[in-house]
Amino acid sequence: MDVTVHEASAQIGGGARSAELTLPGFVHDVCSAVHPMAVCSPCFERYPLEAHGLEWIHPEAPLAHPLDDGTAVTLERSLDATCAGLGADGEAWQRLLEPFVEAWPRMKHDILGPQLRFPRLPLRMARFGLKAVRPARALAESVFRGPRARALFAGIAAHSVLPLEARPSASVGMVLAIAGHAAGWPIARGGSQRISDALASYLRARGGQIRTGSRVDTLPDAPLVLCDITPRQLLSIGGSRFSRAFRRDLVRWRYGPGVFKLDWALDAPIPWRAHECRRAATVHLGGTLDEIAAWESGFTGAPFVLLTQPSLFDPSRAPQGKHTAWAYCHVPHGSAADLTDAIESQVERFAPGFRAHILARHAFAPAALEAYNANLIGGDIGGGALDLRQVLLRPTWRLYGTGLAGVYLCSSSTPPGGGVHGMCGYHAVERARKDGLAE
C-alpha cells in the first residue's frame, strides 16, 4: 500500500522524542524514557530497527527503589538476585512471578493485545488474570510480609496511574515486573527519539512518506485511515460521520490523571545515599507502599516520583562529566499546580545535596504537555484511564473499529494501552486485514 504519515508536530515521534530542553548538549527524553514494552513488542520484533540506528542499553538493574534506612531494594534482571534482596519475601516474589517469566515469550502476545479474545495460553492467562485483576495493595499485602517487597511492587504498580486500591492496578505491577525479569527495562542510546527515527527510516525504506507539520482536522479521503489520536480528537475530526451510539461511547471515555514532569541538566551524577541506585536507569522515589498509595489515590503527602538517569549509562546524553535526569509524578487531571519543589524535595530525601548539582531545569505541567502533543489530554500520558472497564472496552466494544468503513483508531486509547510498543497500530492493521482492507 502507499502509506503517508501525517504528523501535526514539526518533529516525528509523538511520545518518543528527545530534545535539548535545558542547555546545549544535554539531550532529554521529552516523554518516554525507559522501554520494557518496546523490547517485548511482537510488532517491533518484525522490524530491523537496529539496522536503522536503534541500539538498546540495558542498565545493570532495571529498577532501584530507595528507602529511608539508606538502602534500596532493586528489581534485577535475574529473579534469583531480586529474591535474594527481598529477604523473607524472596520466595513469595518468586512464586508470584516465576511461572509468568518463563511463559513470557508466548504470553506477551496475549498481554500486548485486546483482553476480550481467546488467549494463546488460556490456562496461564487465567492464572495470571486472577492475580492481575486485583488492586495492587490487596495483592502486595496478601503476598508479601515485609515493607521492602511491598514498596517495590507498589512503585511498579503505580505505573498504572490508578489508585493502588483500585482494580486492576496489580496487572501493571505484574506485567512490568515480569518484563523486567524476562527482557529488561532498557533505554535507547542517544535518546528515545532514536526509536521513532528508526521506525521512520524503516518506513521510508519501504516507500512510505512522512509529512510533518501536517495536522489532520477532517477524516482524509483514503481507503484505509489509521487514527493515532484519542477519542476526544476522533470525535472532533469524524464528528457527524459516526453513528450516534459510537459518538455517545466516545463522549463517555474517561481520561486519567495528568503528570507534572521535570528535566534537569546536572553537573554530576545524582548523589544517592543508597549506592544500588547507581545501578539502575529507573529509580522510584516514594518510600513505603502506604506513602505511594496515599499519593496515587488522593495526591496527599509527598509525591511518588518516577525518575530516570540515562546519562549514567549513555554518555551521549550530556557533555563529558555532566548528566541528565528526568522525573515526573502523577497529578490531578489538568492540574495547574507547580510540583517542582515537591519533586526535588523527594529526590533530596534519598540523595541529599541533589539540588546543588542542578545547572538548569525544564518543567512540563499538564497543559504544556497537551500543547506539545494533542494526545496528552489534561496531561494523561496513557490515552485514557486504565480502569477495568476501559481495559476491556478500549475505547468502545468496537476496539479499533469506528463503524466507518476503512477508519480505525490505533492510539494508546486502544488495546493494549499506553507505552511505546507499536502494538495498538499492529492490532488495528490486523483488524483492517480481517476486514479485507489491508494485505
Ligand SMILES: Cc1cc2nc3c(=O)[nH]c(=O)nc-3n(C[C@H](O)[C@H](O)[C@H](O)COP(=O)(O)OP(=O)(O)OC[C@H]3O[C@@H](n4cnc5c(N)ncnc54)[C@H](O)[C@@H]3O)c2cc1C
Ligand atoms: C512524560 C511521559 C513519560 C512517559 N514515559 C514512558 C516510558 O518511560 N516508557 C513508555 O513506554 N512510555 C512512556 N510514556 C507513554 C508513551 O509515550 C505513550 O504511551 C505512547 O507514546 C503512546 O503512543 P501513541 O502512538 O498512542 O501516541 P503518541 O506517541 O502521543 O503519538 C501521537 C502523535 O499524533 C500526533 N497528532 C495528534 N493529533 C494529530 C492530528 N490531528 N493530526 C496529525 N497528527 C496528530 C501527535 O503530535 C503525536 O506525534 C510516557 C509519556 C509521557 C508523556
